[in-house]
Amino acid sequence: MGFPDRIERTVELAHPPAKVWSALTTAEGLAAWFGHEVTIDLRPGGTARMRWSDGSTKSMRVERVEEPTVFGFTWQIDGLPEDDVRRTYVEFTLEPVGSGTRLRVVETGFAQLPPDAHRTAYDAHTQGWASELGELLEHLDAA
């Protein structure tokens, strides 16, 4: 068995795609269920930021905007330092079903964290990872 690289969920919503689209792609909509404070520049390459009441933040880069069917963004991976460049890709797909919407969310890219094949290369840079490991340990200790 390998690590999960892909998370997929589908929900049936009793609301038309336009309504769902606005909940997913507007600052007001996202603030109502996702972040607490949200800004979003809704175009490919645009930036979105979410902030929660505990002070944590997450920044996203908008990748796909195909109203009202596909919304995709990349964002930081939980548990990695803020300046880590690795991102996962999240894509929402909206499909009308009767008067409602079938919403699918797929998040991929967890496997970009170093695979076994790169072990040698990473071992050569072990010292470069030392500070990152320290932060991870602090994170685990605090949890």
Place this chain on the structure above:
Amino acid sequence: MPPDDEAIAEQVFVALADPTRRGILAALAAEGPATATDLAARLPITRQAIAKHLTLLADAGLVTAEPGERRRVRYRLRSAPMQRAQRFLAALASDWDSRLDALTDHLDRQLAPPPRPDRLTSRSGRADGPQ
């Protein structure tokens, strides 16, 4: 054949479950390769206990032994297994079940039929509540 991913993750989690072993890894991360004697000087446990923990950490692939000065073995941090465990945690931590529940609740609140007057305040405090 790559070693089984889950077996590696399990060894990493077992290794990290112990505060002394976390202390050893943190010391190696902060100050670089060290001998068991160096570590015993820095941490509040005996050299024998350190040696035992280092064996477990080496089995998990989190440290490697290398020859040091005066034929003493030095231990070096190896973060590759940690990266793999981290990947496992990252996928688990991305919690779409609660997020989608929150989205469903939000949409249901928005489109709910107008509440009866005596229940107007039952959904407290959301500016985005029923219009």
